[in-house]
Amino acid sequence: MKRNTEQIIKTSSVIASVVSQSSGSSYFVFQQPEYPRDCKEVLNACSSPHNTSGVYLIKPDGYPEPFEAYCDNDLENGGWTVLQRRLMESINFNRTWKDFRSGFGFPRSEVWLGNEKVAFLTNQKQYQLRLEFQNAAGQSYYVTYDNFRISDEWGQYSLSSLGLYRGTPNSNIEWCPTNEIFTNETCERTCEDPETCVSSTSLTKPERCACVGEYMIHEENCIPQNQCGCFVADKGGVLRNGESFINSDCTRRSNCSNNQLTLEENYQCSNDATCDERNGIRRCYCNDGYEGDGVECTREMIPKDCKDLLTDDTRDGVYTVYPDNWPNGIQVYCEMESNGGGWTVS
Template sequence: VIQRRDSGAVNFNRSWSQYEDGFGFLSTEFWLGNEKLSHLTNQADYQLRVDIELSNGASFYTTYKYFRITDAWGQYQFIHIGEVESNAGTLISACPTNMLYGPCSCQATCEDPNGQSGCNSDCLGSEGCICPAGFVMQGSECINASECECFVAEANLVIPSGETSVNGDCTQRCSCMNNRLICEDYTCSTDAVCDVRNETRQCYCNEGYDGDGETCESLYTDCQAVKDAVHGDGVYTIMPTRWPESPFNVHCKMHGDEGWTVFQRRTDDDTSFHQNWTAYKDGFGNSRNLWLGNEKLYYLTNQNPTKLRVDITTLDGTSLYSEFTEFQIESEDTKYKMNKLGSRTSPSGYAGYYLSYNKGKPFSTYDQDNDACDTFNCAEKHRSGWWHSSAWCSTCYSYSYCYYFQYSSSCKSYCTYENLNGVYNGGNGEMIISYPNYYCNVQFVEMKIR
């Protein structure tokens, strides 16, 4: 006898451990205990007999030919019931082998052990015979997951078809292809770590390295490093020295044996450069029009001595460029001030000729006015984030030039001779200008460093 109820003297609303160990009194009401019952039903083939007496005195019994429950690891599940005999008018429904009665649910299969491909229903309606934990559906039957072709015993899991699993210490990688398990040795690079990220265990390259975890290569620090590795123009992932965040992509342009990192580009009016402080700090745009971001530019210009190159195409289609022997900006603490700009060399024309007037100036945007001009907001008037100057803000001009903006009914002024972040095909004072009144409404700009 494993259970008796005849008077209600013993409370059967008990905890897991009490049902596991057993409770009550053998002479009256009791539960023998799931652990004892598990050992009993697994040492030999057992039958189960249930005797019931109703409140009107009527009694009946039901006998099941086979009876077995799992152990504690399987949560003592009722998994084997066998054929039934009874003198009752209505029989208790019996479930097939390896199934138990319960709420219908979506079940795993060998091909889809995680239930990612829709619901594989194990029964109809709200209740019925279902597969217990540790079992999967195969047709209309339930089989132990260990019988699946892609079962990995060490990890006690079934790998879905077409997927891969790596073991706990990243020394073996197993794949399930066409319901066939393929396992191979797996080793992390010395520059990688075995880890679980986004629920996926594998080898991951350390910070400053890129690769699949088995092979990790040191990330480029800038486009000159890309050029030194004998690569051409393109988009590459870099990791500047001391950069505190994740690696990021940059456009690299190669001129001779020099690799230049593009931080600004203008080709059309698709992207507005009248952006706020945060946008200029983080960067914005696309492959045609972009600002890399002042924070990235700060780290790039402070890891090594840096040169600046400015390429423009004027309104009449003439291509010009200038290089500057030195270029550096400071951190956000000093508003990304342009603290270094060397002499202009290798010029073709006068591109960027007056950039020296922007040296020593902090960066300004319409929502962070750092130009020290009390008369107006230079970034707002020029419609651009830039190293604007207050040198001319107290001057009132009456005549018109392409780099002048109107700030009162009778006065015009300007904050920069070079406004390479201005409005594409914009009006006076807002347009992209370089070497003012000669290169107005510039049609192409590219600023880059090396």
């Protein structure tokens, strides 16, 4: 099992000088930026303390504010910017898209620098990516790619370049497909049955590529749940096949059938019903004294005398009946068990 990992980059270009000419002479102009753009520029700074590994402020071209990054100056010739470090699993890496965009953790320990920062960083120069691993047995190995770059937020931070691969023997790297992450998560969900957890505990590998968070499986692909066929924006989730969802004011019902969503825009409660949520289900419910599905409600039978109340199980006793002109009803004694039953005792 791969336990310790570190992902770092190092620029393969140098800081450019601007050459200008005046009156037949030439000279070099170098404008030192307020903050170094990466750890290579931190290493090339004049002050000697920058030659040691540690946390420094960097500011890639175009990024609005400087941020802290760990600079590894002990590896090879130094100047490596640490993008990710996972050591003892003190930080949870099973996080949301928003977390991975902004970054999390601590530069000196476990950290993910953040998709947005990495995008600005890798698009300003040509960088080499180095991935270092240590397995449970303590064996270390690494791989490098000589032209690493990811796209911006519009491109969903997808991998846009890697370049030539090099590495130590037996250091094969398995890249997860788009929208999947490498995780020990044991629960995935599908567009067809979003409420059921698809367990992967039977797999032999403790970590694997999986669709988690806001992604679901659809025909072996991993897609955002809002692209599932029965995604309902009002609900903020996906319906199961055969399931319905009614919006907050009971004016629209969404139905899922064969992973296809249909909308009833004319859904409306009866005048004798109320839009309500009961036992976790929101729909139209008929008012007291009425029965039906809420869209159509009919008045329940109003007993005018004991005969109207007679059933095979009715016993003698006091009941409420509603004779004509008595809307609030009156209580009477009903003889139900002799002479055929249904007798109102006056």
